Amino acid sequence: MGYDRVRRRDPAVADALDGERARQNDTLAMIASENHVSQTVMEAQSSELTNNYAEGYPGGRYYGGCEYADDVEQLAIDRAKELWGADHVNVQPHSGSQANMGVYLAMLEPGDKILSLDLTHGGHLSHGHPANFAGQVYDVSQYHVDPDTGYIDYEAMREKAEEIKPDIIVSGFSAYPRDVDWERFQAAADAVGAYHVADIAHTTGLVAAGVHSSPVGIADFVTGSTHKTIRSGRGGIIMCDEEHADDVDSAVFPGAQGGPLLHNIAGKAVGFGEALEPGFQDYAEQVVANAAALGERLAEHGLELVSGGTDTHLVLVDLRPSHPDTTGKEVEEALEDAGIVLNANTVPGESRSAFNPSGIRAGTPALTTRGFDEAACREVADLIVEVVDDPDDGAVRHRVRDRVDELTDRYPLYDESEP
Template sequence: MAEIILGEARRQADSLQLIAAENFTSPAVLAALGSPLANKYAEGYPGARHHGGCELVDAAERVAVERARALFGAEHANVQPHSGSSAVLAAYAALLRPGDTVLAMGLSYGGHLTHGAPVNFSGRWFDFVGYGVDVRTGLIDYAQVRHLARTHRPKALVCGSISYPRHVDYAAFREIADDVGAYLIADAAHPIGLVAGGAAPSPVPYADIVCATTHKVLRGPRGGMILCGAEYAERVDRAVFPFTQGGAQMHTIAAKAVAFGEAATPAYATYAHQVVSNARALAEALAEKGFGITTDGTDTHLLTVDPAPLGVDGRAARGRLAAAGLVVDTCALPYEGGRGVRLGTAAVTTQGMREGEMGRIGAIIASALREDAEEAPGARGALRDTVKELVGRFPPYATVS
């Protein structure tokens, strides 16, 4: 196991991490994750635990809650969800009953598994209706959302996506939800870190419940959280514990508190805006190389691109890029019926890269996809050396041995 852990550290230090859902936490967050708080069983909430000896973990959770509330301007925060999916499950449990109709972004347009996938609890327990994006622009079709809401009268309307690169109009979703008497749930797992840094609009003033992750751009530990108004606080807390989860992971909650504290600093706000600037620079660089860019750009940390103009689909592209030392995701391409590539700039921005490096990364990506490894095997090795040289100038952590 020690060798596996060191090997993963070396992998991260030798390749470009361009997965939109990943980032590098600070050493302080890692220290909290590896702290003795991992030993404590703490079912329940501060002041009302089912186990003794919780005085200090109670203090840690209170700090995490208060920092989350202050950071996002929320009346209530629950920091116990183990993941973003756990947070969504708890939100549904707080507001819905099995069989209720829910309107969410369709899976083929960027909806998450928890937005009605047949293999997920959401698709089994609720009747999901999917909305999409405009075929010409790739932007959310709010007129279609309103039409579907009036036709199906959902109990809840969900806004959020795993691959939508533009800001969501939360006010428009609130208006549609009110029009049909539906709850509004914002799945803000991807943009919440940008919200913390003032680089994206906040769903908190508009949504009844906001679900989010604490990793991704927010740069905390892998986990989830829920933000809501005071009127839903008790329902949310009971939906998390005891309905969907048992004991809280106190080391992770402490690490969330550390991340929230870091995200409240001016340095983090600068970082969040640089993440967006880098994403836009990368989109421009790839467009110049002939890639199709969904929605013609991005407002956020992520972009989705079509590599077909370079003669390769998303799955093949991911393999070729991996061979060159670039780690990426694939994603559905709306109306194209194929797979594209989803890229994110949160991790490389944490490493200190800026617009100039994004142009270089764009060139590396294009070269990796244009070269045929069988015809020019040396080219792939040269690209990997180029990647190692670039990452070597911006190491994610000070020392990897």
Template sequence: MTVSPALEADLLRRQDPELADILRGERERQRTTLQLSAAENFTSPAVLAALGSALANKYAEGYPGARHHGGCAYADAAERLAVERAKALFGAEHANVQAHSGSSAVLAAYAALLRPGDTVLALGLPHGGHLTHGAPGNFSGRWFRFVGYGVDAESGLVDHDQVRSLALTHRPKAIVCGSIAYPRHIDHGFFREVADEVGAHLIADAAHPIGLVAGGAAPNPVPYADIVCATTHKVLRGPRGGMLLCRAELAERVDRAVFPFTQGGAQMHTVAAKAVAFGEAATPAYTVYAHQTVANARALAAALAAEGLVVTTGGTDTHLITADPSPLGVDGRTARGRLEAAGLVLECCALPHADDRGLRLGTAAVTTQGMGTREMTFVAGLLASVLRGGTDPARAREDVRELAAAFPPYPH
């Protein structure tokens, strides 16, 4: 029996009204505020449909053709489809689509290539590195010896001289290139060169730019890295999850690092939703979207700078912007709270070579809604006015609500 979304909502309201109210509230929040988080996006209705499909009921430990459970014919077909689409989309010889998250993907990459105690060179956390790049409270910081490279104090760009110097000094087993708060393209060719020079594996953490790579709006790390780790949400507009891309000779090591070493059963409904997202990302419409996302980010960065915020590296090549709001008289954490009250939802991040935290913004979600560079200029002006105290957050929220209503994430 096929159940319509309206009937599903009605069933939930009758069976669990408390949770129904929570979900209704979240839907209203997304509909009436602007999602400027660099890590969030709106999936398509087709992706949501796959997430709510009958595959949510299926246990399927293992891989297609070698499951630990019976009745996996359709689960196998869904995973094979996701794998083939991912390989074609990114030009990879092998893809693993079972990773539950970006962090799970990085964990599996380390498990495939490293042993506890090995030295790893990665972008330092104060300069935009991820928790999996050596944070003391994370598995990475507990199991491996991380050495952090940084960005240049003047330009804000990755300090390539420092990367090479640290690599030659510490002779790491692996080098990680990638960031959660670096707005420029990574020079994968340079990192491959340094990795070869010191005999290290190269791991590309492409959680943020992988969606731009799919749309031809960012350079592809696959030809350079031994393993590429990524998420399937963010710009890619898929379900929350991770994936790994690698050469054929590493396929078995990567697959065994995911299952059975770091994970159990795959979430087959999520794997199916990844297949949908990969199919959507292979279309001309997605290519237009990816390039518009970058154009919007550049317009937003320029408008924020014109309003007095200090934009890291002077701009962006991607969907992501980091900025210092202190010239407007407010620190990062205070700014985030004030902006959320105004309906502008974003996050804080570390600012390299600074004592305070800044703001991290992204344009993936608002571009999905259909906004363009004109709206980005309006958003920047409203954001700056709220931070200066010229516009009350409650008043700004009405402006945000009006703009969001003009560009609903799910118009139908």
């Protein structure tokens, strides 16, 4: 896909688009929430559906001209049902955060209580951080991971639920490398008459492929983003049983949003279709195998992994034991200079700040899309450690950058021969 028209009409934007394409091709995308969607998904996302106003749902819109919008949205819904096995699916949330907002609006009144994982322990802003609408509108309490093991302290979460009697318990995380016992969350919610929302924003693809346990059929609501491990059009999704379908649908529209982003929903439909193909299972298995290889190699070099390893697509490194004077932000910046893009992250028991935390989070979904295998991920781990050991040394960063160039040449992005 070229940007020929944009180049002719708007070279300033074309420069930025070309720059971003080159940046993605020439660097290693290890932000755990990122991926590279197929060119087919991108083509669908840039379709004429961006012009269409389709307030409402397939078969019941507030405007005319929605015949093809209906087709596309229904395809996305049907494919999502097949992928995750949900009774009811809403594919309209503009993002994962909007999906959470949809469930809160459907089930809560302002001032109601949410119980969720502390952001510094791996939770997400939309689970009730004071800087987010959820923290401003609802009364939020938090549970934590066990500081000794890095695993969720399920018993303390249950006790907290008994104590505060929340209206909703949120599970599902941004920076938690382990499988999740969805039944324990649901049991804790049931015991106090709360709803349980499982936010699988990060693991949608792993859950669809069966390489991460599924909350669908267990949790009252399942929310997610559609552009992370599931590798489809950018946006959000909500799944629930028929009992809550109408509440969820009217909370998303007209409750939280106006017209749906039908062009993105076309990208969701295409991406979900790709995820139903047999190759996606191999992809998801490789994502997890790659994260395990990356983590093992980092640990061999003496870095400490929160929880001691990973079951998922990401590793979380606590730099304090091995590199007490080095912050996550310093490492993030030095690695970016060397062509490896990941993010500084808080760690359980954080002793610095959210802006300059003590950890780094690294994910394998995007590298795996490029074709990286375990051996390549071990190479990447070696490169990360070289920079972590010496973030201020420009020669080290330069040497690593050369090795990154070799890797990006070996695993090119967006092969023109892609069907």
